[in-house]
Amino acid sequence: xxxxxxxxxxxxxxxxxxxxxxxxxxxxxxxxxxxxxxxxxxxxxxxxxxxxxxxxxxxxxxxxxxxxxxxxxxxxxxxxxxxxxxxxxxxxxxxxxxxxxxxxxxxxxxxxxxxxxxxxxxxxxxxxxxxxxxxxxxxxxxxxxxxxxxxxxxxxxxxxxxxxxxxxxxxxxxxxxxxxxxxxxxxxxxxxxxxxxxxxxxxxxxxxxxxxxxxxxxxxxxxxxxxxxxxxxxxxxxxxxxxxxxxxxxxxxxxxxxxxxxxxxxxxxxxxxxxxxxxxxxxxxxxxxxxxxxxxxxxxxxxxxxxxxxxxxxxxxxxxxxxxxxxxxxxxxxxxxxxxxxxxxxxxxxxxxxxxxxxxxxxxxxxxxxxxxxxxxxxxxxxxxxxxxxxxxxxxxxxxxxxxxxxxxxxxxxxxxxxxxxxxxxxxxxxxxxxxxxxxxxxxxxxxxxxxxxxxxxxxxxxxx
Ligand SMILES: *[C@@H]1O[C@H](CO)[C@@H](O)[C@H](O)[C@H]1NC(C)=O
Ligand SMILES: *[C@@H]1O[C@H](CO)[C@@H](O)[C@H](O)[C@H]1NC(C)=O
Numbered sequence: 178x179x180x181x182x183x184x185x186x187x188x189x190x191x192x193x194x195x196x197x198x199x200x201x202x203x204x205x206x207x208x209x210x211x212x213x214x215x216x217x218x219x220x221x222x223x224x225x226x227x228x229x230x231x232x233x234x235x236x237x238x239x240x241x242x243x244x245x246x247x248x249x250x251x252x253x254x255x256x257x258x259x260x261x262x263x264x265x266x267x268x269x270x271x272x273x274x275x276x277x278x279x280x281x282x283x284x285x286x287x288x289x290x291x292x293x294x295x296x297x298x299x300x301x302x303x304x305x306x307x308x309x310x311x312x313x314x315x316x317x318x319x320x321x322x323x324x325x326x327x328x329x330x331x332x333x334x335x336x337x338x339x340x341x342x343x344x345x346x347x348x349x350x351x352x353x354x355x356x357x358x359x360x361x362x363x364x365x366x367x368x369x370x371x372x373x374x375x376x377x378x379x380x381x382x383x384x385x386x387x388x389x390x391x392x393x394x395x396x397x398x399x400x401x402x403x404x405x406x407x408x409x410x411x412x413x414x415x416x417x418x419x420x421x422x423x424x425x426x427x428x429x430x431x432x433x434x435x436x437x438x439x440x441x442x443x444x445x446x447x448x449x450x451x452x453x454x455x456x457x458x459x460x461x462x463x464x465x466x467x468x469x470x471x472x473x474x475x476x477x478x479x480x481x482x483x484x485x486x487x488x489x490x491x492x493x494x495x496x497x498x499x500x501x502x503x504x505x506x507x508x509x510x511x512x513x514x515x516x517x518x519x520x521x522x523x524x525x526x527x528x529x530x531x532x533x534x535x536x537x538x539x540x541x542x543x544x545x546x547x548x549x550x551x552x553x554x555x556x557x558x559x560x561x562x563x564x565x566x567x568x569x570x571x572x573x574x575x576x577x578x579x580x581x582x583x584x585x586x587x588x589x590x591x592x593x594x595x596x597x598x599x600x601x602x603x604x605x606x607x608x609x610x611x612x613x614x615x616x617x618x619x620x621x622x623x624x625x626x627x628x629x630x631x632x633x634x635x636x637x638x639x640x641x642x
Contacts, residue, residue, distance in 0.1 A: 205505075208261055210512055211269045215254045217305035218269050219247045221298060221381060224401045226289055228382075228393045234292070239285050246281035247273075270298050292393065294385035296415035296503040301381040303514070304420060305402060308377045310518045311369060311424065317525040318366050318431075319641050324533045325359040326634045326641075328352070333630060336612050337452060337542035338550060343444075347553060348546050348612045351452075351537060353625040356633045358438045363637050365431045372427050379404040380414035386502045387411055415503045418496055418510040425489035425513060428521040432482035435528055439475035442531070446472050451541040456534035459527070474531050481520050488513035546612050548587040552577050554618070555587070558609045562601055572599045 223244055230240035250273055253259040259276065266272035278286035329352035339349035379402060382388070382395035388411040389395075399407045408414035445452040455472050463469035495509045555576060556569035564572075575598050580587040583594075588610035595602040608614060620626045623633065 202264055206267045207508055207511060208266050208268050208272055210515060213515055214302040214306040215269055215273065216251060217302040218273050219251050220305060220402060221301040222273065222289060223247055224398045225293055225381060227401065228398045229291060231394065232392050234391055235288055239288065242281045242285050243289060246277045249280050250276045270295050292384060292389045292391050296385050297380045297383040300415060300417065301379060304376055307420065307424060307514065308373060311373045311376060314522050314525065315366065315369055317522055318362060318369065321525055321529045322359060322362055322366065322637055322641055324529055325355050326637050328532065329355045329359065329630065329634055332537060333627060335537060335539040335542055336546065336616060338545050345547060345550050347550055348615050349625045350616060350630055351542060352630045356630065358434065359637050361434045363640050365434060366640060368427055372423050374405060375423060376420040377405045379407045383411035383414040386415050412502050416501060418507055421510045421514045422492055422496065425492055425517050428517045429486040429489040431521060432485045432524060435524055436479040436482035439478040443472050443475050451538055454536045455531060458534060459531045474527055478524055478528060481524055485517050485520055488517045548610055549577055551610055551615055554609045554615045558606055559601060564601065
């Protein structure tokens with residue numbers, strides 16, 4: 178049975194010219210975004226050519242010509258003079274090779290791609306690019322952690338309410354709040370370093386899917402390119418976009434932390450709290466209400482976390498259910514990668530800028546502390562006298578209720594009033610109503626006492642060395 182051919186004059190064929198649908202051409206092409214990896218594509222090609230010269234596919238002279246030609250291609254990209262040929266340069270690989278051929282002649286340039294496929298080539302370029310970007314992000318995150326720890330150190334005396342359910346809970350040091358995110362960002366840094374190890378593996382030499390037939394040395398190419406090793410199966414190597422998925426998962430997690438951090442600061446910057454004020458560089462006036470100062474930077478950080486999460490979810494949907502090895506769907510991993518990397522790198526730097534220029538108002542923080550936040554300390558007072566906590570919790574609750582009934586702060590109740598609730602309260606009970614003393618009792622590792630906070634700072638600093 179022969180297939181019926183579509184009629185050249187078909188009604189729905191208005192866009193077709195010479196068998197090509199121009200929309201399909203642009204739908205398919207990736208040059209306008211994958212040119213981001215022009216330099217990595219060239220580096221990969223040079224390593225590939227060198228390896229081919231070792232196995233006799235290229236002569237030493239041919240390799241030298243390729244290397245020299247690519248130096249020119251690279252300088253054209255860098256000086257902005259590289260001309261993309263619309264409709265011809267579908268992607269960065271064809272564009273670079275086309276230009277190389279124009280410079281050194283196609284009889285040599287035409288040998289470059291021997292035994293290679295765009296499938297292993299694109300994975301190589303993307304991984305090199307991503308690895309370098311993630312190393313920069315690592316340094317941005319180190320910067321954020323440095324500002325966090327240095328503020329935590331110099332502002333260690335500021336006390337403020339710690340919140341649960343956004344209700345005043347117990348007194349803490351402001352530094353303890355800073356380090357609560359410092360601790361999270363430090364874990365993000367550890368996670369990032371793990372991700373980089375997996376991004377940094379080479380697929381080069383895998384061909385389209387079965388591997389190179391000329392005995393190319395994959396490990397030599399990998400080490401020339403600074404990879405930490407190769408992907409051990411050629412089919413897995415060309416199929417893999419987990420290195421992008423994992424990066425996006427990492428970035429989504431980090432941005433979720435940045436978002437919560439930003440949300441706390443937005444709350445603390447309201448007139449109702451007044452604990453912090455953003456520098457003008459990171460806030461905007463209202464177009465209508467002259468008294469307003471909006472925390473736009475923090476709102477953008479919170480907002481952009483959704484976008485990064487979206488890229489992650491989108492790519493996971495794209496790759497799920499793909500059959501083995503390379504499928505064109507994988508091209509859809511490129512733009513989310515570019516955008517998430519830029520958004521994340523920018524966001525960390527903005528967060529660092531906000532934090533390093535923020536003013537704090539320790540008096541406002543302290544004024545927000547109320548004696549009822551020491552109810553637990555009152556219970557602990559009796560615990561230290563041997564009363565079981567379940568009982569002291571109940572007694573302390575009765576003191577809170579009494580203070581409410583008397584319409585007085587808890588620390589204004591008299592000793593006889595306290596002793597009427599429980600006779601085991603003695604003169605020294607008034608010491609329990611001291612915010613500083615309350616904070617200083619939390620000397621456990623990870624606690625909010627000065628010593629514990631300093632220990633946390635030094636633990637983060639060790640990670641940054
Ligand atoms: C789509 O782009 C690829 C290069 O990525 C190219 O080989 C192929 O010919 C293009 N297909 C169409 C239909 O334009
Ligand atoms: C690939 O093989 C190397 C060398 O044996 C090994 O160290 C590495 O763990 C393997 N990688 C994976 C992901 O299995």
